[in-house]
Amino acid sequence: MKKVVVLTGAGISAESGLKTFRDSDGLWEGYDIQEVATPQAWDWNPKLVQEFYNMRRKACIEASPNTAHYALAKLEDKYDVTVITQNIDDLHERGGSTNVVHLHGIITRSQSSEDAELTYPIDGWELKMGEQCELGSQLRPHVVWFGEDVPMISTAMDICRQADIFILVGSSLAVYPAAGLINFVRREVPKYIIDPKIPSISLGDSFIKIEEKATIGVPELVEELLVI
């Protein structure tokens, strides 16, 4: 079975109603990321950070996967598919993908603020101040904040090296180290990018550019790959 590696960003969930980040002038749902998505923000105002992610979690629970998420799951009929996502939502899993690597964590889990390896499922949308891990420290969202290490990056690099087909969907390629993953895909591998506004960074000539929204471009490409 050929290996398809799909790298996704906020754009794939946009049509499920979850806003992207850079489309709105560097604000995330109206918030400056420095105020809500950094370790410093957590030190200064943990209550605000907790509330911000509680709202994101509520929106995520209320959202449904779209045809792009479902199409990627369907690709598993013929290929060994790994989805590497920068998204913290769980729409790939709910869309049926069985092999998903969350580079930046997942919002439906909490994490010890003392030991990042201690994570727990969250029941419902709200994680409250005062809720503690087994070590007695405050629980925070299980997400990678700007300025933090990305523990899954070397796993993701290895997966990209193994790709026979590579698909990039809905990412501005502005967040590192995730954006650098495209450099680990072998030169001769067919590479596709699906985005209504292809990022201006240099992708080289090797990418086939599909300038479409995810719900159009992904199902079309999947259909093509299923009949090859």
Ligand code: NAD
């Ligand atoms: P980004 O917001 O920087 O870029 C979004 C990209 O998606 C842009 O290139 C845009 O043209 C494209 N896009 C917009 N609508 C689209 C559509 N309908 N179909 C396909 N593409 C579309 O996103 P990023 O590169 O993923 O970086 C943002 C960071 O913020 C990520 O690390 C992520 O963790 C976080 N974030 C996550 C979510 C989520 O989990 N759903 C939402 C917002 C931000």
